[in-house]
Amino acid sequence: MPPLAITPDDIQAAAQRLLGIAHRTPVLRSHTLDQRTGATVFLKCENLQRMGAFKFRGAYNALAQFTPDQRRGGVIAFSSGNHAQAIALSARLLGMPSVIVMPQDSPAAKLAATREYQQGQPGSEVVLYDRYTQDREAIGARLAAERGMTLIPPYDHAHVMAGQGTAALELIQEVGALDLLLVCVGGGGLISGSAVAAHHASPGVEVVGVEPEAGNDTQQSQARGEIVHIDTPQTIADGAQTQHSGRLTFPVIQRLVSRIETVTDDHLLQTMRFFAERMKLVVEPTGCLGAAALLQGVVRAPGRRVGVILSGGNVDLARYGAYLQA
Amino acid sequence: MPPLAITPDDIQAAAQRLLGIAHRTPVLRSHTLDQRTGATVFLKCENLQRMGAFKFRGAYNALAQFTPDQRRGGVIAFSSGNHAQAIALSARLLGMPSVIVMPQDSPAAKLAATREYQQGQPGSEVVLYDRYTQDREAIGARLAAERGMTLIPPYDHAHVMAGQGTAALELIQEVGALDLLLVCVGGGGLISGSAVAAHHASPGVEVVGVEPEAGNDTQQSQARGEIVHIDTPQTIADGAQTQHSGRLTFPVIQRLVSRIETVTDDHLLQTMRFFAERMKLVVEPTGCLGAAALLQGVVRAPGRRVGVILSGGNVDLARYGAYLQA
Numbered sequence: 001m002p003p004l005a006i007t008p009d010d011i012q013a014a015a016q017r018l019l020g021i022a023h024r025t026p027v028l029r030s031h032t033l034d035q036r037t038g039a040t041v042f043l044k045c046e047n048l049q050r051m052g053a054f055k056f057r058g059a060y061n062a063l064a065q066f067t068p069d070q071r072r073g074g075v076i077a078f079s080s081g082n083h084a085q086a087i088a089l090s091a092r093l094l095g096m097p098s099v100i101v102m103p104q105d106s107p108a109a110k111l112a113a114t115r116e117y118q119q120g121q122p123g124s125e126v127v128l129y130d131r132y133t134q135d136r137e138a139i140g141a142r143l144a145a146e147r148g149m150t151l152i153p154p155y156d157h158a159h160v161m162a163g164q165g166t167a168a169l170e171l172i173q174e175v176g177a178l179d180l181l182l183v184c185v186g187g188g189g190l191i192s193g194s195a196v197a198a199h200h201a202s203p204g205v206e207v208v209g210v211e212p213e214a215g216n217d218t219q220q221s222q223a224r225g226e227i228v229h230i231d232t233p234q235t236i237a238d239g240a241q242t243q244h245s246g247r248l249t250f251p252v253i254q255r256l257v258s259r260i261e262t263v264t265d266d267h268l269l270q271t272m273r274f275f276a277e278r279m280k281l282v283v284e285p286t287g288c289l290g291a292a293a294l295l296q297g298v299v300r301a302p303g304r305r306v307g308v309i310l311s312g313g314n315v316d317l318a319r320y321g322a323y324l325q326a
Numbered sequence: 327m328p329p330l331a332i333t334p335d336d337i338q339a340a341a342q343r344l345l346g347i348a349h350r351t352p353v354l355r356s357h358t359l360d361q362r363t364g365a366t367v368f369l370k371c372e373n374l375q376r377m378g379a380f381k382f383r384g385a386y387n388a389l390a391q392f393t394p395d396q397r398r399g400g401v402i403a404f405s406s407g408n409h410a411q412a413i414a415l416s417a418r419l420l421g422m423p424s425v426i427v428m429p430q431d432s433p434a435a436k437l438a439a440t441r442e443y444q445q446g447q448p449g450s451e452v453v454l455y456d457r458y459t460q461d462r463e464a465i466g467a468r469l470a471a472e473r474g475m476t477l478i479p480p481y482d483h484a485h486v487m488a489g490q491g492t493a494a495l496e497l498i499q500e501v502g503a504l505d506l507l508l509v510c511v512g513g514g515g516l517i518s519g520s521a522v523a524a525h526h527a528s529p530g531v532e533v534v535g536v537e538p539e540a541g542n543d544t545q546q547s548q549a550r551g552e553i554v555h556i557d558t559p560q561t562i563a564d565g566a567q568t569q570h571s572g573r574l575t576f577p578v579i580q581r582l583v584s585r586i587e588t589v590t591d592d593h594l595l596q597t598m599r600f601f602a603e604r605m606k607l608v609v610e611p612t613g614c615l616g617a618a619a620l621l622q623g624v625v626r627a628p629g630r631r632v633g634v635i636l637s638g639g640n641v642d643l644a645r646y647g648a649y650l651q652a
């Protein structure tokens with residue numbers, strides 16, 4: 001078998017780089033959740049991570065390994081989501097410029113948040129493009145060439161994957177061995193890192209991925225044995241609207257993830273309300289995927305020790321308010 | 327000087343009783359909050375406590391000290407708020423009946439939550455009364471006599487006060503000495519326990535209370551040197567709609583609390599949104615009092631180590647959704 005893109009040592013090294021930089025996020029428990037599921041559930045709260053999502057771990061781990069030349073040039077990323085903010089913040093912390101290429105119709109709050117993270121770092125900017133008439137790849141390639149910047153993709157990159165794995169590592173270090181680990185799946189950065197970390201730190205653990213029903217490309221890919229591409233799915237889980245897994249992440253998923261389950265948007269809404277009402281946590285729709293599978297009985301694990309990664313909490317406040325009232 | 331109702335030893339003993347029963351709630355930090363205030367701020371998240379508020383600490387500490395006879399009779403409480411749920415849950419955990427006397431026009435969600443906490447405990451019930459035609463004191467006195475139940479008031483009780491003090495004790499044990507501790511003020515149970523704990527664990531700390539502007543009875547009481555009674559104040563901070571401090575809590579406030587500040591409902595709304603957007607935390611209006619004073623510049627503490635107790639997170643979801651959208 002060819003080697004996977006990352007090893008447990010890579011995740012350990014990432015954890016060292018993140019020490020004192022990333023939050024060691026709390027692991028929370030809920031009697032109600034345990035009662036309803038019959039399991040012993042440990043929630044790793046990456047919604048309480050810096051910039052509000054696990055993405056900070058991978059972005060920082062990647063940028064921290066730039067060469068001096070790469071640092072001078074800075075980093076470029078395409079994203080309108082959590083990856084944008086993770087790169088912007090990590091770049092500023094490491095004192096390098098960042099250019100984030102975002103659609104010009106991105107929500108104003110996301111543009112503002114990204115610019116806020118760039119503040120005080122000369123050479124940093126948000127570059128807007130028209131997604132109907134412009135090719136963002138071409139924009140990125142031109143900027144990278146002109147300014148000597150390095151592109152960091154949102155998931156298909158070994159340093160990003162290794163960084164994401166540190167959340168599962170911390171979880172198991174804190175609570176001990178797990179029987180089952182539930183992780184949301186978009187492009188596969190989080191679950192691939194988590195699977196490598198978990199199988200090493202808790203041998204025998206079962207790692208299960210959860211996708212939105214409308215965007216089950218990874219489930220299809222596992223069934224077919226090759227990466228399946230789908231149209232951009234319609235789901236409130238905007239962090240899992242990816243069209244396909246990565247060339248580096250998919251082999252890890254194939255080898256270390258038992259299976260992929262799916263949940264509906266209605267499941268996600270109910271789970272978001274559960275977290276607000278019973279646990280006082282704001283969790284974004286994508287961040288609810290793993291917990292929704294458990295709460296809605298899609299995954300059953302009575303008597304088992306179950307870890308769930310709540311991946312993020314970045315959701316527009318007005319929209320979130322409407323979700324709670326619906 | 328006459329002795330105060332509680333000592334640091336009482337709080338230490340309460341902490342022992344709560345060990346493994348109450349959550350040791352996380353202390354969270356926010357770079358944004360530190361930047362905006364110039365302080366180093368530690369947030370003790372009692373919104374993540376069992377049943378969603380610090381009230382569990384005091385209720386459990388009181389009920390755990392019942393005599394065998396008192397246990398057999400059970401506990402009675404008047405409350406439509408967090409005290410009701412704290413008593414209902416604590417009683418069930420200790421295997422005793424609870425009767426919670428609530429207005430018949432209480433929100434359905436609060437009635438349901440209280441009954442859920444009573445589930446499985448024979449003899450427990452919610453007794454409704456008409457607040458316009460019936461005298462709840464008379465109802466309580468009759469039930470207490472008929473059933474041999476013991477009334478536990480929401481704040482003016484030494485065991486309740488000592489239990490509430492354990493949150494501040496845990497905070498200081500975890501983060502070390504503080505320069506300033508900000509605590510919300512209703513009837514004074516939380517701030518009196520906190521003040522005794524903090525002055526012992528962090529000598530020289532300044533303890534400041536925060537009330538809603540519309541309900542500043544404790545501020546008035548401190549100015550007058552005696553307990554001032556006010557009409558039920560109009561404020562979204564429903565946990566601080568008390569009309570007066572207690573006979574046991576006020577002497578502690580007089581001696582150990584430097585001053586009482588006030589914030590407006592608009593401050594509370596802005597702070598609630600800050601917690602949802604930047605920290606992914608659901609904090610009820612009353613729970614925002616201390617942080618609002620800091621965020622809005624009512625209390626300034628540049629360069630100081632500041633503890634803030636986020637007292638609770640119980641807010642009706644539909645109403646909370648509307649607060650976020652407003």
